[in-house]
Amino acid sequence: MKVLKILFAAYLVILIFCLGGLLLVSPSLAFWHPDAGWLATAQVVLHQAAELQIIFGTAIMLIFGFRYVGPMKTSAFFLVSLLGSFVMRALFTEKASLLGLFPASAAPVPAESGLAVFLMLLSWFFIGFSSYLLACKLVVRLGLHQQTLWSLLLGTYFLVAWGIALDVTTSGASLPPQIQVWHEYSSSFGLPIENLANWAIAGLLLLGASRLFWRSELEAQHLVIWLPFGIYTANVGFVMLLSFGSGLWLPFWLSTCLILVPESLAYFPREEPHRVRGGPWRTLLSQSIWLIMRLGTLGVSRRRLQLTVEGAEHIPRSGPVLIAAHHFHFFYDGYILVRTVPRRLHTIVALDWVRVQSLRLLIELACSLADWPVVLRSEQLREHDSSQKWAYKPVENRRYLRQVLAAATRLLRASEVLVIFPEAYPYIDPHDTLKTSPHDFLPFRPGFVKMIEQAEHDRRTRVAIIPTGLAYSKTDKGWQATVRFDQPLYLKDFASPAEVLHTVEKRVQLLSQTASATDGILPS
Numbered sequence: 303m304k305v306l307k308i309l310f311a312a313y314l315v316i317l318i319f320c321l322g323g324l325l326l327v328s329p330s331l332a333f334w335h336p337d338a339g340w341l342a343t344a345q346v347v348l349h350q351a352a353e354l355q356i357i358f359g360t361a362i363m364l365i366f367g368f369r370y371v372g373p374m375k376t377s378a379f380f381l382v383s384l385l386g387s388f389v390m391r392a393l394f395t396e397k398a399s400l401l402g403l404f405p406a407s408a409a410p411v412p413a414e415s416g417l418a419v420f421l422m423l424l425s426w427f428f429i430g431f432s433s434y435l436l437a438c439k440l441v442v443r444l445g446l447h448q449q450t451l452w453s454l455l456l457g458t459y460f461l462v463a464w465g466i467a468l469d470v471t472t473s474g475a476s477l478p479p480q481i482q483v484w485h486e487y488s489s490s491f492g493l494p495i496e497n498l499a500n501w502a503i504a505g506l507l508l509l510g511a512s513r514l515f516w517r518s519e520l521e522a523q524h525l526v527i528w529l530p531f532g533i534y535t536a537n538v539g540f541v542m543l544l545s546f547g548s549g550l551w552l553p554f555w556l557s558t559c560l561i562l563v564p565e566s567l568a569y570f571p572r573e574e575p576h577r578v579r580g581g582p583w584r585t586l587l588s589q590s591i592w593l594i595m596r597l598g599t600l601g602v603s604r605r606r607l608q609l610t611v612e613g614a615e616h617i618p619r620s621g622p623v624l625i626a627a628h629h630f631h632f633f634y635d636g637y638i639l640v641r642t643v644p645r646r647l648h649t650i651v652a653l654d655w656v657r658v659q660s661l662r663l664l665i666e667l668a669c670s671l672a673d674w675p676v677v678l679r680s681e682q683l684r685e686h687d688s689s690q691k692w693a694y695k696p697v698e699n700r701r702y703l704r705q706v707l708a709a710a711t712r713l714l715r716a717s718e719v720l721v722i723f724p725e726a727y728p729y730i731d732p733h734d735t736l737k738t739s740p741h742d743f744l745p746f747r748p749g750f751v752k753m754i755e756q757a758e759h760d761r762r763t764r765v766a767i768i769p770t771g772l773a774y775s776k777t778d779k780g781w782q783a784t785v786r787f788d789q790p791l792y793l794k795d796f797a798s799p800a801e802v803l804h805t806v807e808k809r810v811q812l813l814s815q816t817a818s819a820t821d822g823i824l825p826s
Contacts (some may be wrong), residue, residue, distance in 0.1 A: 306365060310532060313358045316351055317540050323348045325547040356421045356428070359533060363428040366529045371435070371520065378515035379434075380427055386508045387426040388419075426508065429537060433460035434509055435530040438522040440568040444659050449522075454513065458505040460534065460565060465501065467541045467557045471550060531569040538562060567663045585716075588673040592646040595672075599641040606780040607634060611642050613787035618766050619645070622714040622757065623790075626750055626806050627770035628814040629723035630740070631781075632731040635772055638785050639721055648713050649721040650675050650706060654682040654694055655733040662693035675709035678702045679726055682734070707756060714757035714765050722750045724807070740774070743814070746807040751799045758793060766790035769806050771813020786813040 367376030437456035438449070446452045538561050545553040617623065625643070629635055636649060651674050656662045669676050683696040713720050724746035729737040736744060754765045769788040774781055788809050796802045 303369075306362060306369075306529060309358060309362045309365070310529060313355065313362060313533070314536060316355045316358060317536055320348065320351050320355060321540060321543055321547075323351070324544065353421055356425050359428040359537075360424045362529065362533065363431050367431065370526050375516050375520070376431075379431055379512040382512040382515060383427045383430055383508060384423045386511050387423045390504050390508065428533065429464060430457070430461050430505075430509060430512070432530040432534040433457045433464070434513070435520075435522075435525065435527065436460055436534055436565055436568045438520055439525055439527045440565075442522045443568065443663060450513070450519070453522075454506060454509050457509050458502060460561070461505045461509070462502050463557075463561045464534070464538055464541070465505075467538065467545075467553060467561060470553045471541050471545045471548070527569055531565070534565060535562070538565070567667055585673075587671055588648070589646055591672045592640075595640050599637055607637075608777065608780070608782045609638060609641070610782075610784040612784065613789075614642060614644075616787045616789050617643060617645070617719075617768060618790060620717065622717050622763055622765045623719040623768060624714065624750060624754060624765050625719065625721045625768045625770050625787075626724050626746070626810060627721065628743070628772045628810050629725045629728040630730065630772050630774050630814075632728045632733075634774075634781065634783060635723070635728065636721075638772065638783060639770075642785055643719065645719045647719050647721050648673050648675065650677055650710070650723075652677050652679050652682075652726065654678045654686075656693040657691060659693050673709075673713070675706040675713075676702060677706040707753060710753040711757045714753070715760065715763050720753070722753075724750050724810075743807075743811050746803055746810075748799065748803050751793075751802050754793055755799065764792060764794075766792065767802070767806060769809035769813060771810055771815075773814050773816045775816050784816075788813060 364376060364380065367379070434453060434457035437453045437460060440456055441449050441452045538557060542554050542557045542562070545551075545557070617625075623645070625639065625647075627635065627639065639649075640647060651665075651669055653662065653665060653669075653676050656665065666676055678694055678699045680696075680699050683692075683694060683699055686692050686696075710720055725744040726747060727735045727737055727744060729735065729740055729742060736742075754767065757763045757765055768790055771784075771786040771788075773784045773786070776782075791802070791806065793799075793802060796805065
C-alpha cells in the first residue's frame with residue numbers, strides 16, 4: 303500500500319509537470335529562453351515526461367491489480383488488452399471499417415516508432431483497467447442486475463468518454479504542437495471524433511475480450527477503489543485543466559457533468575464507517591460547499607420568507623457545538639440555519655424516503671462532499687410497502703446508525719457544528735410525516751445525547767448543546783419565521799442523559815412558540 307501511494311504521488315507530480323509545461327512553457331518557449339538548442343531540449347523533456355506518465359500509470363495499475371484484484375485476472379486483462387488494442391490499431395491504420403459500420407479515417411496516418419505504438423497499447427491497458435474497475439464498483443452500488451454486462455457497458459462509457467475529452471482538447475488549434483503526444487497515446491486508434499460508433503465498439507470489444515479470460519466474478523463489493531478512482535480522475539482532471547487553460551470552456555463543463563460526476567458515484571459516499579478522523583482536503587471541500595450554500599441563501603426571496611433572529615450571540619464562535627432544533631419545514635429550517643449560524647454546519651440528513659438507487663447515490667454523494675452524515679429512520683423502513691421498490695432496505699439501518707455515530711464523533715471532536723432535528727419529522731414535508739398540525743411537537747429522540755456522550759468519551763471534548771426554536775406564521779406573501787438560539791447546555795451540568803433530553807426538549811418547544819395564535823396556518 304505504501305509503495306502504491308508513493309508511485310501515485312510521483313504520477314501526480316509528472317502530470318502536474320506536463321500540465322505546467324504545456325500551458326505555461328510551451329506556448330512561449332522563445333520568451334523563456336531564445337536559444338534554439340534549449341527549445342529543442344525542452345520539447346524532448348516534455349515528450350519524455352508524457353511517456354513516463356504512461357509507464358508509471360501502467361506500473362501502478364499492475365501492482366494494484368496483483369494486490370487487490372488477483373494475479374490471474376490482472377495478467378489476463380493486461381495481455382489481452384495489449385493484444386486486442388494492437389489488432390484494433392492495425393485495423394484502423396489500414397483504413398479498415400470495424401464491423402462495416404462506418405469507414406475509418408481518410409486522413410493519412412503518421413509514421414510511428416515501435417515505442418510510441420507500445421506506449422499507446424499501455425495507455426489502453428491502464429485507463430481501460432481503471433475504467434472497468436470503476437464500472438464494477440458503480441454497478442454494485444447501483445444494485446444493477448446482470449453485473450458483468452453493465453460493468454462492460456459502463457466501463458466502455460468511461461473509457462470512450464475519456465478518449466473523446468482528450469481528442470477534443472488535443473485537437474484545439476490554439477494548443478502547442480507538443481500536446482500531440484497525448485493525442486497519439488489516446489484510445490482513439492487514430493479515429494476522428496465523428497466516427498464514434500467504431501470507437502465505442504472497439505472499446506466494448508477490448509474490455510469484453512479482456513474480461514472473457516477471468517474464471518470467476520470480481521468481488522467488487524469489497525474492492526478497494528481509491529487507486530483506480532484516483533488514476534482515472536487524475537487523467538480526466540488533466541484533460542479538464544488543459545481545456546480550461548486553453549480557453550475551451552465547453553469540453554471543460556461537459557467533462558465535469560458527463561465524466562467526473564458519474565465516476566464519482568463509484569467512490570462517494572465513502573464506505574469506511576470505522577474511520578473517524580477527517581483530513582485537510584475534506585475540511586476544505588466541506589468549507590467550500592458551505593460557502594456556496596451561504597451564497598445560495600441570497601437567492602431565496604426575502605418577500606417569500608421574512609426572518610427574525612434572536613439569541614445568535616449564544617452560539618460559541620469556536621469549539622464543538624450541537625444544535626438541537628425544532629423541525630417545521632423540510633426546506634426552510636435548513637435554509638434558516640445556514641443563513642443565520644456564522645459557522646460551517648454539518649446537518650444530519652434522513653434519506654429513508656428515497657426510492658431510486660441512482661437518486662440515493664447522487665444525494666449521498668452531495669452529503670459526502672458537504673460532510674453531512676446520513677441516517678435512516680427505522681420505523682419508516684419497517685412501514686415501507688413491500689410491493690414497491692425502495693432505495694434502502696431495513697437491514698441497512700444498523701450500518702447507517704454506526705456510520706452516523708462515527709461521523710458525529712469525528713465532527714464534534716474536530717470542533718465542528720453539528721445540526722440535528724431530534725423530532726425526526728417536520729410538519730411540512732412532501733413525504734410521509736407524523737405531524738398533523740402546526741402545533742405538534744414530537745418526542746425528542748435520545749440519539750443526539752448518545753452522540754455527545756461518545757464524542758466526550760475522550761475526556762477532552764466538551765460539546766455545547768444549543769436548543770434552537772423555529773416559529774412560523776403565515777403572511778399574505780409567504781412566511782414569517784423566527785429562529786431563537788438558547789444559551790449553551792453541557793452534559794456535565796445534568797445528573798443523567800434522560801434529564802438532558804427532557805430539558806432540551808422543553809426549551810426547544812418553548813423557543814418555538816409563536817407570538818400570536820397559530821390557528822389556521824396552512825402549508826404552502
